[in-house]
Every structure is written in C-alpha cells, then in structure tokens.
Amino acid sequence: MKITETILPGVLILELRRFGDDRGWFMESWNRDTLRGHGIDIDFVQDNHSYSAHKGTVRGLHYQAPPHAQDKLVRVGRGSARDVAVDVRRGSETYGHWISVDLSAENGRQLLIPRGFLHGFATLTPDVELLYKCSDVYAPDCDGAVAWNDPDIGIDWGIDPAAATLSDKDRAAPRFADWTSPFTA
Structure with a gap:
C-alpha cells in the first residue's frame, strides 16, 4: 500500500x-x-x-457535527x-483550504477524510458508485452542508457548474461565510 499525505x-x-491475472x-x-x-487506527462502524x-x-x-462527527474512507466502485475535502477546523493553519482527488474504479485510489473536514464529490462519468466507510453512524440531528459552489472556497469540481445535478439540501446549503463550523483544530 502506498500512502500519500496531502496539504x-x-x-x-x-x-x-x-x-491480477487473466x-x-x-x-x-x-x-x-x-x-x-x-x-491509522479508526474504528469504522458504518x-x-x-x-x-x-x-x-x-x-x-x-459534514456530521459532534458528537457524531465522522472519519470517512472513500473509494469508487464504478x-x-x-x-x-475542505478543512473546517477553526484554528487550523489550513482552515478553508481544500484538496481534490480523482477516484475511479480503474485507479483504485481511496481518500481518507478525518472528522473536521467537509466532504463532497462530483461525478465525472455517468453511473458512478461511491463506497465509503464511516467512523460513526448517521445522525440526522448532526447532519449539515455548506454550499458546494461557494466562491470563497473556490473548488474546481471538474464539471460545468451550470449543469450540475443537485439535491434540494445541497441547493439550500449556506455560504461558507454565513456558517459557523462546529469543529476546532
């Protein structure tokens, strides 16, 4: 296994x-x-x-706020x-910074995202299956979102933003500047 640190x-x-074989x-x-x-010692439960x-x-x-914050291990199966991932740990030197990694069934990469980070993805092909492990169960009262296309964050999603397919929840998510992070460094 090769493990690469990000910024x-x-x-x-x-x-x-x-x-592999034939x-x-x-x-x-x-x-x-x-x-x-x-x-890496994470107890994944879901x-x-x-x-x-x-x-x-x-x-x-x-994101999922404390007390049900989640570490995630993400991969693409198809x-x-x-x-x-966006760092939203108040007091962190990289607060508000983001990274992106193209995951595919072909490259087999996985991305480990600790609690304290926003997470999202954009599909680069049709028929995408994303699989991920979480270190805590889903808790609706701790569930939240930040606007995916917020210009203050400036993420390059690799797609035409005007043609994005979104849920109602993601359309209504607050801007980064109007949101208070529940996470600290």
Whole structure:
C-alpha cells in the first residue's frame, strides 16, 4: 500500500495493491492491522454506498457535527468522481483550504477524510458508485452542508457548474461565510 499525505493534515490518499491475472484482479480495500501499522487506527462502524446516474452529479459539501462527527474512507466502485475535502477546523493553519482527488474504479485510489473536514464529490462519468466507510453512524440531528459552489472556497469540481445535478439540501446549503463550523483544530 502506498500512502500519500496531502496539504491538509490527516487527509490521505491510499493506493492499494491489486493482484491480477487473466480472470481480473483482487485487492484488500480495508485491513485494520495493515493501517494500524501505518498509524491509522479508526474504528469504522458504518458502510455507505451511493449511486449517481448522471455525469455532473454533485453531493456535498457535507459534514456530521459532534458528537457524531465522522472519519470517512472513500473509494469508487464504478465510474469516476472528483472527491473533495475542505478543512473546517477553526484554528487550523489550513482552515478553508481544500484538496481534490480523482477516484475511479480503474485507479483504485481511496481518500481518507478525518472528522473536521467537509466532504463532497462530483461525478465525472455517468453511473458512478461511491463506497465509503464511516467512523460513526448517521445522525440526522448532526447532519449539515455548506454550499458546494461557494466562491470563497473556490473548488474546481471538474464539471460545468451550470449543469450540475443537485439535491434540494445541497441547493439550500449556506455560504461558507454565513456558517459557523462546529469543529476546532
């Protein structure tokens, strides 16, 4: 496994080894002992699987506030998506900064996003399946969002913003400047 640090502390790109032959390939997508050996010790308690039919679907920027804040390990099982993390830990040197990583079924990359970061993705192909592990269960009273296209954050989603497919929740999300983060560094 290759682990690459990003400019955001704790946000990591994991590149897993695939073992292939004429039948296809096999990879271990999560191994607690292997990751503990790399200093990553997270107890994941919920797996999520989303499907987006259309290219240009945006889901995010989402978070779950304490006491149910979530670490996430994200990968794509079909298609391709641009996955985004934004540091929203008040007092952090990288507060408001973001990174994006293109995840696909072909490249097998995963993105580890710790609690204290907004998360979202845009589909770069049709028929995208995104799979992710979470360190806490979904709690509706802790669920929140920030505007995906906020100019103060300035994310390059890799799609035409005017053609984005959004949920009502994401359309109504507040601007970054009008939102108070529940996270501290």
